[in-house]
Amino acid sequence: xxxxxxxxxxxxxxxxxxxxxxxxxxxxxxxxxxxxxxxxxxxxxxxxxxxxxxxxxxxxxxxxxxxxxxxxxxxxxxxxxxxxxxxxxxxxxxxxxxxxxxxxxxxxxxxxxxxxxxxxxxxxxxxxxxxxxxxxxxxxxxxxxxxxxxxxxxxxxxxxxxxxxxxxxxxxxxxxxxxxxxxxxxxxxxxxxxxxxxxxxxxxxxxxxxxxxxxxxxxxxxxxxxxxxxxxxxxxxxxxxxxxxxxxxxxxxxxxxxxxxxxxxxxxxxxxxxxxxxxxxxxxxxxxxxxx
Numbered sequence: 001x002x003x004x005x006x007x008x009x010x011x012x013x014x015x016x017x018x019x020x021x022x023x024x025x026x027x028x029x030x031x032x033x034x035x036x037x038x039x040x041x042x043x044x045x046x047x048x049x050x051x052x053x054x055x056x057x058x059x060x061x062x063x064x065x066x067x068x069x070x071x072x073x074x075x076x077x078x079x080x081x082x083x084x085x086x087x088x089x090x091x092x093x094x095x096x097x098x099x100x101x102x103x104x105x106x107x108x109x110x111x112x113x114x115x116x117x118x119x120x121x122x123x124x125x126x127x128x129x130x131x132x133x134x135x136x137x138x139x140x141x142x143x144x145x146x147x148x149x150x151x152x153x154x155x156x157x158x159x160x161x162x163x164x165x166x167x168x169x170x171x172x173x174x175x176x177x178x179x180x181x182x183x184x185x186x187x188x189x190x191x192x193x194x195x196x197x198x199x200x201x202x203x204x205x206x207x208x209x210x211x212x213x214x215x216x217x218x219x220x221x222x223x224x225x226x227x228x229x230x231x232x233x234x235x236x237x238x239x240x241x242x243x244x245x246x247x248x249x250x251x252x253x254x255x256x257x258x259x260x261x262x263x264x265x266x267x268x269x270x271x272x273x274x275x276x277x278x279x280x281x282x283x284x285x286x287x288x289x290x291x292x
Contacts, residue, residue: 121266132172142236160199220244
């Protein structure tokens with residue numbers, strides 16, 4: 001036992017820690033802060049999904065190295081340069097937006113601000129949305145309301161008119177009132193705020209969608225195909241209320257179903273991460289409306 005203690009003591013004595021200066025500590029803090037801000041920026045853009053894919057490819061590459069898969073490693077080596085260029089081209093708008101934010105005077109203030117306040121739909125907001133949707137349904141007022149979730153819709157938000165207003169029954173109804181400046185397009189809701197109105201959404205080109213669905217419904221499905229958002233649609237022709245999520249649409253839902261979905265978004269359910277389509281048992285009609 002004494003021999004082991006002497007060996008450990010001699011070994012520890014030979015170890016020497018590098019000399020740290022104040023500059024070294026400052027450098028570590030700056031690098032850590034920069035990495036944290038890059039990760040947070042990625043989480044607020046569509047690039048976050050790309051990062052997950054890259055991590056999966058890196059894990060797969062590590063397995064290929066361990067198993068000496070030479071052909072796969074050769075493909076990785078030759079594709080990496082082309083892949084980097086493709087990433088820059090595809091995410092050029094996000095990169096431009098990040099550089100613009102660095103030039104703003106309030107950039108540092110936004111970095112240090114907390115995002116924990118009002119991060120979920122409150123019960124008041126849920127009740128306002130449900131009442132507004134079914135009031136517009138009764139009046140056959142067309143509406144398109146996008147509920148943002150984990151994937152931020154910054155590019156969609158910028159396509160409309162900025163509002164940043166508190167959710168209220170009267171405001172939602174007034175936005176979609178006929179012959180008003182804001183009625184055409186979609187409303188983006190993040191947490192308990194109406195971010196912008198008259199936003200343009202990508203249309204779904206899925207041929208399996210019913211021919212009965214108009215532009216408003218195809219836009220709802222389209223945004224659900226490129227994000228994890230939940231979109232509420234009120235038909236102008238029939239007054240039916242529909243929900244689009246994960247590339248599919250469920251039509252003619254009732255108040256209870258809509259409130260249940262909004263409660264799921266707010267985190268009130270334990271299975272909030274499971275998604276509306278996996279939580280609900282689909283009927284044959286719903287399967288027909290499923291995109292993809």
